[in-house]
Amino acid sequence: MGTVGILGGTGPAGRGVAVRLASAGYSVVLGSRDGDRAATVAAGIAPRGQGTVRGATNEEAANCDLVVVATPWDSAVATVSALRTQLAGKTVISMVNALAREGRELVPLYPPRGSMAAQIAFALPASTIVGAFHHLPAAQMEDLDSGLNADVVIFADDDAARESVAGIVNEMPGLRGVVAGSLSLAGAIEAFTAVCISINIRHKAHSYVKLAGLTH
Ligand SMILES: NC(=O)c1ccc[n+]([C@@H]2O[C@H](COP(=O)([O-])OP(=O)(O)OC[C@H]3O[C@@H](n4cnc5c(N)ncnc54)[C@H](OP(=O)(O)O)[C@@H]3O)[C@@H](O)[C@H]2O)c1
Numbered sequence: 001m002g003t004v005g006i007l008g009g010t011g012p013a014g015r016g017v018a019v020r021l022a023s024a025g026y027s028v029v030l031g032s033r034d035g036d037r038a039a040t041v042a043a044g045i046a047p048r049g050q051g052t053v054r055g056a057t058n059e060e061a062a063n064c065d066l067v068v069v070a071t072p073w074d075s076a077v078a079t080v081s082a083l084r085t086q087l088a089g090k091t092v093i094s095m096v097n098a099l100a101r102e103g104r105e106l107v108p109l110y111p112p113r114g115s116m117a118a119q120i121a122f123a124l125p126a127s128t129i130v131g132a133f134h135h136l137p138a139a140q141m142e143d144l145d146s147g148l149n150a151d152v153v154i155f156a157d158d159d160a161a162r163e164s165v166a167g168i169v170n171e172m173p174g175l176r177g178v179v180a181g182s183l184s185l186a187g188a189i190e191a192f193t194a195v196c197i198s199i200n201i202r203h204k205a206h207s208y209v210k211l212a213g214l215t216h
Helices: 013-021 034-045 056-061 072-083 114-125 137-141 159-171 184-204
Strands: 003-009 027-032 053-058 066-069 091-094 099-102 105-106 127-132 152-158 177-179
Touching: 003 056, 003 091, 003 105, 013 027, 013 053, 013 091, 013 137, 013 152, 027 034, 027 056, 034 105, 053 056, 066 072, 072 114, 091 114, 091 159, 099 127, 099 184, 105 184, 127 159, 127 184, 152 159, 159 177
Parallel strands: 003 027, 003 066, 027 053, 066 091, 091 127, 152 177
Antiparallel strands: 099 105, 127 152
16 A cells, blocks of 8 residues: 655645545545644544554645645646645646636636646656646545545546546545546636536535446
């Protein structure tokens, strides 16, 4: 089992991914701008199984074998750019959505390169970028008893990297990895997350994506 670092891991999104990765046996490093804060947050996460979650700085998290970006969209590029050296040669998962709240809705923003995954890929030319976890509801992810049974749509230009991430997702309780295709799909998936969240706000629900008709 390798180590997984999460940049901005102290937020709801990072915590949700962390508890399910650790419950699959991974050693997770929750990264933060403040290592002490991350240690406090990590102490409150209770995975099941052999995995662990510890808090550290984003720099330490970036030294892990696999790294997830879980910061707000408007700080993602600056965060990864500062860690470009540590992230070189690694697979970096972006779960970042560029969204804005307008009344009762979340609406998608459109980054200049079409998606946050593409913005991150441009900032990290020596890393392999994979998109995943975009539309997962964080609270249900963090609660291992929530009954979550969700699909994770995965995309990347590198076939081996996206299959590898799908394998990891399939080990995480309550999740199925579904490889969709190349990084050019990122904008559509990031924007679709605005639809998912708006549905949940409007219907006061905790719905999630499960694709029908897939046989394998
Ligand atoms: N929430 C969800 O349900 C969900 C689901 C799927 C994907 N996502 C995506 O995952 C990302 C994180 O979502 P979230 O709800 O967890 O966000 P969040 O709580 O607003 O932020 C996550 C963490 O990012 C760090 N951070 C905040 N501002 C920063 C800055 N200016 N520079 C560097 N780091 C900063 C903070 O950690 P420290 O203060 O400890 O550094 C914070 O705890 C977003 O891009 C979101 O679109 C969210």
